[in-house]
Amino acid sequence: MRGAATTDRRRLIIGAAALALLAGRSHAATHANKQEKTAMRIGMRFAGRxxxxxxxxxxxxRDFFSLLPLDLEVEDFGGNEKIAYLPxxxxxxxxxxxxxxQPYDLCYYMPWGNLAMFFAPYKHxxxxxxxxFETGMEALHLAGRYPLRIEAID
Known part of the structure; x- marks a missing residue:
């Protein structure tokens, strides 16, 4: 009898620990990399677009926005994006x-420290x-390397 109670208690403790871990992950995922839009708007210009x-x-x-304005270079990468290296x-x-x-997401690639501007499906x-991006996305489809200006806009 005592062995069954100990086994049940262990299962209960393991189950509670697993539940706490999953709840913590769920909370972190909802608060990490928040997806609500802000009043921080940017303008980019390259290739006359x-x-x-x-x-x-x-x-x-917010950290990216604090760097503006920036003069960088944008180039093709991977057939589905343009990239630009930050300072x-x-x-x-x-x-x-x-x-x-989704296409037209603006992302930051952590390992290399670059902007990733997607114009086709991606996952990484x-x-x-x-x-x-809200306007001018067709510019992302232009092949080549161009000077890139990024500024905060009202």
């Missing part, structure tokens, strides 16, 4: 997984979504 994007409410997006790595405090990846675990 203008793009606008609204940034999301997360530490990486320094961004904060990734609070980063976490996100779903619903090393990304933080910074925001979404």
């Amino acid at each position: 203008d793009l606008t994007a609204t940034l999301f409410d997360n530490p990486s997006a 320094r790595k961004l904060s990734v405090e609070g980063h976490g997984p996100f779903g619903n990846e 675990p090393g990304l933080v979504r910074l925001g979404r």
Whole structure:
């Protein structure tokens, strides 16, 4: 009898620990890499084209916004995105997984410290979504390397 009670108690403790772990992960995922839009809007210009994007409410997006204005170079990468290297790595405090990846997301690739501007489907675990493009997205489809200007806009 005592052995069965000990086994039941162990199962209960293991089950409670697993539930606590899953609840913590769920809470972290909902608060990490937040996807709510903010008043932080940016304008990008390259190849004579203008793009606008609204940034999301997360530490990486706020850190990126604090760097503006920026003069960088944008180039093709991987057949589904354009990339631009930032002058320094961004904060990734609070980063976490996100779903619903879509073309025209503006992301930060943590391992290399670059912006990733997607114009086709993508999925990669090393990304933080910074925001979404709203206008001018067709410029992302232009092949080549161009000077890129990024500024905060009202």
